[in-house]
Amino acid sequence: MFWKRKAKYPTTQITDTNFNEIVGTSKIPVLLDFYADWCGPCKVIGPIIDELAEEYEGRALVAKINTEANPGLSQYFKIKSIPTLMMIDNGQLKERFNGLIPKPNLQEILDEYIQASKNRIDEEE
Numbered sequence: 001m002f003w004k005r006k007a008k009y010p011t012t013q014i015t016d017t018n019f020n021e022i023v024g025t026s027k028i029p030v031l032l033d034f035y036a037d038w039c040g041p042c043k044v045i046g047p048i049i050d051e052l053a054e055e056y057e058g059r060a061l062v063a064k065i066n067t068e069a070n071p072g073l074s075q076y077f078k079i080k081s082i083p084t085l086m087m088i089d090n091g092q093l094k095e096r097f098n099g100l101i102p103k104p105n106l107q108e109i110l111d112e113y114i115q116a117s118k119n120r121i122d123e124e125e
Contacts (some may be wrong), residue, residue, distance in 0.1 A: 011053040012063040016072035029113035030088040
């Protein structure tokens with residue numbers, strides 16, 4: 001019981017004001033986690049999102065959006081239940097998931113979009 005707890009990775013927080021600046025201009029795939037502090041399932045998936053944000057840094061943007069603090073984004077994306085996860089690639093909403101998604105499945109989804117993004121960049125060059 002004398003292990004050192006790993007410092008929490010500072011996962012990007014998206015807000016109503018910085019969404020276009022961060023997500024809208026992203027050249028890499030974006031996974032967004034819409035959550036609330038009081039939500040039980042959100043507390044389960046939150047650490048997984050933090051791990052993915054660290055593991056995929058530079059290859060994909062994994063970020064969180066607090067639905068209570070950012071009602072504009074919640075309304076725009078018509079968030080009716082949380083957690084809601086969204087994949088945005090090349091500025092377009094590609095996929096939307098509600099509820100808990102296992103980490104291996106999220107890794108598979110991210111890997112597919114990262115590969116597609118690399119292929120698209122290679123074709124443009």
